[in-house]
Amino acid sequence: MQAATPIPTDVSYLEYKGKYKGIFSWIFSTDHKRIALLYLYSMMVMFLVGVLLGLAMKLELIAPGKTIMEAKDYNAVFTVHGVIMIFMIVVPGLPAVFGNFLLPIMIGAKDVAFPKLNLLSWYIYVLGALLVIASVLFGNGTPDTGWTFYAPYSFKTGTNLLPAIFGAFVLGFSSILTGLNFIVTIHRMRAPGMTWTKMPLFPWTLYGTGWIQLLATPVVGITLVLVSLERIFGIGVFDPALGGDPILYQHLFWIYSHPAVYIMILPAMGAISEIIPTFAQKHVFGYRAIVASTLAIAFVGYFVWGHHMFTAGMSGTAQYTFSLLTFLVAIPSAIKVFNWISTMHQGSIRLETPFYWAASFIFVFMIGGLSGLVLGSLATDVYVHDTAFVVAHFHFIVFGGVGFAFFGAIHYWFPKMFGRMYDKGLANTGWIVFFIGFLALYAPMFYLGMKGMPRRYYDYLPEFHAANILSTLGSWVMAFGLVIILINLFRSAKHGPKADKNPWNGKTLEWTVPSPPPVENFAETPVYGEKDGPYEYQ
């Protein structure tokens, strides 16, 4: 397994010249850090497409009636927006970018356990993305089912659905491979002396996430295959006309897709659990409680999927079982919130950009989580199911949770990844503009939903007009914040002032290696002693 020429320990991964040149030195690289950046850039491209589609929907909704598009175009836009944002952005999300970049460094390893498999998972990701794009560009009509592909419409619609379904299927494989890779890496490659209870919290959440990716994703794979077979051959599993059961589709879909929301949020919680101790300069409060709640979320998260189906015609027994289980899963999330807040208590807080993102994460996450309880109670869900309220809930928690954590993470680890520092003033400006825009965009949807505005319509009654105007204006403010953030980061990656090894006084292993890290991360494998731990502040 030795390379012919030894790999230098003083050349950063960005400068290292391997066998290939130019772009090939990236797309053929099995270095976990380069793969992380490949993911970062490809996800960024898809994210911008998704954002533009989102802005288009909001523009359509600025006034009742047709504004810029027809009803059927609106259906296509929310479908493609959802498929991109869920399957290509928040599911690979933090693991694909920060997990790949940091997991090996944080546990003191040279790379992940299967570097080639890691590269393969990126290829598969690109293939899946291309398939989804193909469904938009070719065939007769862009898919219009929503990202959930509900039966029976998903095999009745005349639009070009097959490539999109197949794309989601392929993207699932990428997710499975990443999960498998991380589980094995964490089991087998921790630095000597790094016992399970000395492992930093971000790797812990990646571990929990890995298990969900591995176990839940195959279910959606097989479900999407069944829908395809239903479309092509009419096999009659979901089609009521052939004796099938459309609710079975919803069961199978959500058996994956609810755990999938924990694939999204767990690593986000992990990143927040790194950022907060660093900027409070204090040992994280309740390390073991955070680890236990991570595993509890991963575990209980498998059994609550039915809360998406309360109004679908399930049995009463199933309804209250799922409602009860849903309430249980909120407990470990709340435990984490208490831990983060207690970590800040009596710390010496440094108000830097990552901390602002982390603090606002807690805020939006709590609004998202508590509104989840409104949806998890049977009596209230009946009123707000399939209204703008649900849209507000999951944007607060997916965009507010995963998105804010992602931005927090990039501002936290940016100096490590690129060896340069960004302009902090601009970064803070970007954050506050984005945050204000975000609240203006999504908070009105809670109100609209409670007033009865359904989701997934391009039109609405006149009484919903005012709140919709506010929401659309918010979308512009948020987009403006995003532009500031991205320009700042892009410019700084090239021209920012050189960053130190450890600009934030972090205590985890990634801050002990140079910025940007050398190809094999460590000149010498680090060893954890009896007293060492991830967050040892005085």
Place this chain on the structure above:
Amino acid sequence: MEKEKHHIVAFPTYLWVLVGLIILTFLSVGITSIELGELTVAGALVIASVKTLLVLTYFMHLKFDKPYIRIMVGFVFAVFLVVIIITFFDYYYR
């Protein structure tokens, strides 16, 4: 990592497992020709589970690996089982 020993399984063991699997395959086809009503499915599932177990223990080396791997696999099956049971809270009471 270097210190770990790889257990080498005797060839006849593999052969016997293979023979077992083939017999079970014929059995699961055979069971459909007996009139058992609802039990046909249950029977086929039981046979399939036995086959899975054989593959896991011998071909996938669970028998010779460290116990924690067995615990993990057991855990996965437990999750799977609970998912099925909860699904039937819907179908059984509808």
